[in-house]
């Protein structure tokens with residue numbers, strides 16, 4: 357059986373961030389994963405299957421990604437129940453002048469949260485900050501009412517938050533609502549992930565084991581966890597579990613309380629019907645089977661859908677499905693209960709259990725790596 361000081365399970369952005377940081381610091385580890393990149397996946401012909409957007413405040417993710425192309429805000433539309441209306445028109449409301457004040461406070465608290473997240477557990481940071489603590493327990497609908505932004509939310513902010521988290525803003529808590537639309541103030545780009553896995557794994561590919569973990573046994577009398585995979589067993593002093601919600605809960609034997617949105621992603625080549633704004637991005641109603649149409653610079657567009665078999669003929673004059681992927685979960689929105697990232701002194705659960713998105717997931721990987729390095733230094737003293 358192979359032995360390792362640390363085993364990272366899962367090769368998405370959070371696990372890769374942890375591995376990148378441990379490797380750069382010269383610390384020993386193995387990374388076991390059944391796939392590399394996780395929800396950064398691209399199809400064989402290089403189109404997005406998972407994450408697309410990189411916000412300007414993604415300071416840790418940015419060095420590992422490129423800029424793909426710019427979306428044009430005035431070429432995006434929001435469905436009003438019978439037609440797609442230009443999103444700039446949907447934004448027009450006297451309430452727009454108050455948004456800076458309403459969201460400024462959140463943005464400052466969120467950026468403080470992120471600056472401390474490499475060293476302090478997300479849950480501790482959230483509980484420590486009165487505003488973030490309040491927003492996590494408040495519903496988005498209550499928040500909108502409290503700040504008297506009902507009109508612009510119904511017309512514009514709500515659909516945007518829904519498109520970002522592939523769900524219905526009315527089901528979110530105020531934290532996710534604010535985090536989702538923070539990209540409007542900070543700006544975001546369509547990222548190029550083609551070199552991201554290579555950038556995050558450079559120099560340690562010999563430490564990556566491609567396998568699926570099936571169970572993790574409690575530590576033995578020598579303090580080693582036993583990781584059982586389909587093809588081998590590995591002993592480790594420290595575990596970093598960085599797999600998505602359902603897979604993580606199964607390995608931990610717990611039931612998560614987070615709201616997990618599933619999503620079907622399709623790559624379509626075809627001609628959208630005039631009513632559905634061909635060539636432009638179109639955010640649909642949360643009650644529709646299709647959530648979002650997102651055209652790419654070539655002839656392909658990405659379509660996000662709740663349904664496995666949406667009625668494409670309703671939206672397209674003609675179409676070909678060139679790729680499809682099902683994510684379960686795609687997006688995980690924690691409710692009031694946030695998870696500690698360090699369950700035991702030598703057991704970390706990282707990823708998007710608390711905060712969904714690439715930058716916050718990356719930060720959880722950095723947190724685990726920093727703790728492991730600090731523990732190593734303590735042992736040496």
Ligand SMILES: Cc1cc2nc3c(=O)[nH]c(=O)nc-3n(C[C@H](O)[C@H](O)[C@H](O)COP(=O)(O)OP(=O)(O)OC[C@H]3O[C@@H](n4cnc5c(N)ncnc54)[C@H](O)[C@@H]3O)c2cc1C
Pocket residue numbers: 365366367368369370371388389390391392393394395396405406407408409410567568569570598599600603619621683685686687706707708712713714715717
């Ligand atoms: C369709 C979609 C669009 C999104 N859009 C954006 C966006 O535009 N911007 C943004 O910031 N975020 C976006 N997100 C969210 C973002 O992608 C995630 O929050 C983030 O990628 C989570 O990273 P992770 O490392 O925690 O998990 P993952 O990326 O899911 O990685 C988990 C890894 O664990 C592996 N694994 C699972 N089970 C096992 C097992 N038993 N044994 C071994 N390995 C295992 C998986 O193969 C995978 O490699 C989107 C997500 C989806 C699905």
